[in-house]
Amino acid sequence: MKKIAFGICGLGRIGQVHLRHFSKAGEQYELAALCDIDAERARTISTQHGCAGYTAYSEFLRHPGLELVIIANRSLDHARSAEEALVAGRTVLLEKPIGVTVADHALLRDLVARFPGRLFFCHNHRFEPAFANMMAIMASGILGRVHVVKLCKHHGFLRRDDWQMRLDCGGGQLSVWGPHLLDQGLQFLGSPVRRVDSHLRRILTPGDADDHVRILLAGEDGPLVEIEIGNAMAEIGPYCTLIGDRGMLTCNQEQTQLRLRYLDPGFAWGEAVASAGTPGLDYWSSFAAPLPWVEEDRPVTPAVNMWEYVEEAMVGHLHAALRGGVPFPVTSAQALEVVRITELVKRQNPQFAWLS
Ligand SMILES: NC(=O)c1ccc[n+]([C@@H]2O[C@H](COP(=O)([O-])OP(=O)(O)OC[C@H]3O[C@@H](n4cnc5c(N)ncnc54)[C@H](O)[C@@H]3O)[C@@H](O)[C@H]2O)c1
Numbered sequence: 001m002k003k004i005a006f007g008i009c010g011l012g013r014i015g016q017v018h019l020r021h022f023s024k025a026g027e028q029y030e031l032a033a034l035c036d037i038d039a040e041r042a043r044t045i046s047t048q049h050g051c052a053g054y055t056a057y058s059e060f061l062r063h064p065g066l067e068l069v070i071i072a073n074r075s076l077d078h079a080r081s082a083e084e085a086l087v088a089g090r091t092v093l094l095e096k097p098i099g100v101t102v103a104d105h106a107l108l109r110d111l112v113a114r115f116p117g118r119l120f121f122c123h124n125h126r127f128e129p130a131f132a133n134m135m136a137i138m139a140s141g142i143l144g145r146v147h148v149v150k151l152c153k154h155h156g157f158l159r160r161d162d163w164q165m166r167l168d169c170g171g172g173q174l175s176v177w178g179p180h181l182l183d184q185g186l187q188f189l190g191s192p193v194r195r196v197d198s199h200l201r202r203i204l205t206p207g208d209a210d211d212h213v214r215i216l217l218a219g220e221d222g223p224l225v226e227i228e229i230g231n232a233m234a235e236i237g238p239y240c241t242l243i244g245d246r247g248m249l250t251c252n253q254e255q256t257q258l259r260l261r262y263l264d265p266g267f268a269w270g271e272a273v274a275s276a277g278t279p280g281l282d283y284w285s286s287f288a289a290p291l292p293w294v295e296e297d298r299p300v301t302p303a304v305n306m307w308e309y310v311e312e313a314m315v316g317h318l319h320a321a322l323r324g325g326v327p328f329p330v331t332s333a334q335a336l337e338v339v340r341i342t343e344l345v346k347r348q349n350p351q352f353a354w355l356s
Pocket of ligand 1: 009010011012013014015035036037038041057072073074075077095096097122123124175176
């Protein structure tokens with residue numbers, strides 16, 4: 001089977017991670033060319049990898065045989081870079097945030113319609129093992145009906161000061177971790193979003209962007225989803241908590257361990273009604289009878305480095321989509337829904353000078 005000739009635009013922190021992982025899958029992909037606006041960086045890295053290096057994106061896109069373009073430049077360029085590559089006849093894997101402005105989002109909707117099957121979205125944290133484990137446990141029913149899902153990406157007192165903390169560069173945690181947590185949150189929700197409530201703050205960063213994000217998603221059905229992304233967390237809480245009517249699950253921030261406490265599946269509550277009368281003086285003693293709790297600590301499986309795993313999974317899924325016709329797990333509709341919610345959150349938080 002013909003290998004997928006790939007190129008990467010943007011050889012920064014994440015571009016180099018993609019370069020390592022796509023290059024490692026040498027049976028499926030072959031490196032064709034690299035591009036970075038920084039000439040020194042483009043030359044050094046392309047020389048190391050023995051491929052063509054470009055500083056001009058339009059020339060890079062004309063590289064002979066280039067099939068897949070991975071766009072990992074700055075967020076503000078994403079949507080337009082995707083358009084240019086698609087118009088040049090290339091297939092695109094587009095980093096998140098897939099767009100920043102309302103105009104970007106309109107362009108993305110248009111590109112999805114104009115180039116079916118050629119635009120893929122890098123919501124790679126969909127492939128986290130802990131997320132898959134938790135979705136499976138929720139579906140198994142041992143927690144009963146899950147009413148609340150809390151997803152928290154906590155960073156320990158991170159006084160981040162790069163371009164990702166500047167609004168004029170398209171930064172802010174809503175754009176940095178927001179797409180990943182919204183993507184997972186929508187999967188947990190599993191039903192159309194009915195209401196979005198959000199509060200964003202700037203707590204610690206010397207930049208002007210949001211470094212604390214709270215979003216509450218309510219669907220037509222499914223659990224309430226609470227999202228919290230915090231850079232100013234002096235104490236780190238669990239990554240995820242599921243609250244069901246038969247038990248609860250927590251997953252640690254490192255995503256290595258799940259803790260479950262749920263009612264024995266054989267247990268059934270007796271009939272009960274809530275009384276309108278005045279409770280007896282011994283009211284609380286009726287709660288003294290122990291409940292048949294099952295308590296479990298389950299390691300997240302597979303036990304892997306999550307950061308490496310999400311990349312490997314994405315590399316594999318993309319190959320299956322491009323060569324095997326297997327649908328890519330992150331659909332365009334799902335990515336565009338993340339974008340729609342992000343726009344709503346921005347409108348709910350006009351204290352930030354969002355780029356329009
Ligand atoms: N999916 C993920 O897990 C993940 C992780 C980190 C970053 N990201 C996203 O990837 C993007 C890049 O983030 P980063 O942390 O690597 O940034 P970075 O600043 O470290 O790297 C960006 C690179 O792009 C180059 N560049 C800038 N403008 C360019 C242009 N017009 N043409 C070609 N090259 C250009 C820069 O010189 C730099 O090498 C951001 O949008 C970020 O949100 C995604």
